[in-house]
Amino acid sequence: MNLERQDWKKLQISIIVLVAVVLTVTALIAAAQYFSTQQKQALQLQQNQLNAARQRFQSSGVEKETIIEYLPQYQHLIDNGFVGEERRIEWVEDLRKQHKNHKLFGIKYSIKQQEKYTPEFTANLGNFVLYRSVMQLSLDMLHEGDLLKLTESLSDNHGASFILRDCEITRINPGGAISRQLIANLHADCEIDWLTLREPTPIQEAPQ
Secondary structure, rough: OOOOOOHHHHHHHHHHHHHHHHHHHHHHHHHHHHHHHHHHHHHHHHHHHHHHHHHHHHHHHHHHHHHHHHHHHHHHHHHOEEEEOOOOOHHHHHHHHHHHHHHOEEEEEEOOOOOOOOOOOOOOOOOOEEEEEEEEEEEEEOOOHHHHHHHHHHHHHHHOOOEEEEEEEOOOOOOOOOOOOOOOOOEEEEEEEEEEEEEOOOOOOOOO
């Protein structure tokens, strides 16, 4: 069957229309698939955000219960100076007070600059940071009990906020002669670690 030129023109128009329709349908299918993918991603993102919000809500409930349970003990540590900024002025004043109360021999002391401290024993501090201020202590004693009196009285006022880490005791009265006058028989050079626990620094969000 031979087609006339007029028939080819008519057929050409139909072919062009068909190609246009196919292209349009293809474009619509691609757009629908893209839209569907975008919707799925948006839905997944919302689901992830919802799960994260649920976890934060559950975590906040646990944290709230923990805070309520341990708040009195935590406040006690703050009041005693174990949590927060170091209180070296209070340490020195208390040392002088206890030294005077127990009528001890002369005493000398100095405190080094505060530094971060990692104890040898295992300590679960969470996000808190442990610091120490090393106090060098030098005093004469009648006997070893003078040092025990001093450290025990300091401990009664400050709980466990210091550790008597190192102490060297030497005899300064070798003869140990009995005298009516009280004289020092021993000398102690000690180092005390005054411990301070600091709260974690809050993370500041970057400006939008």
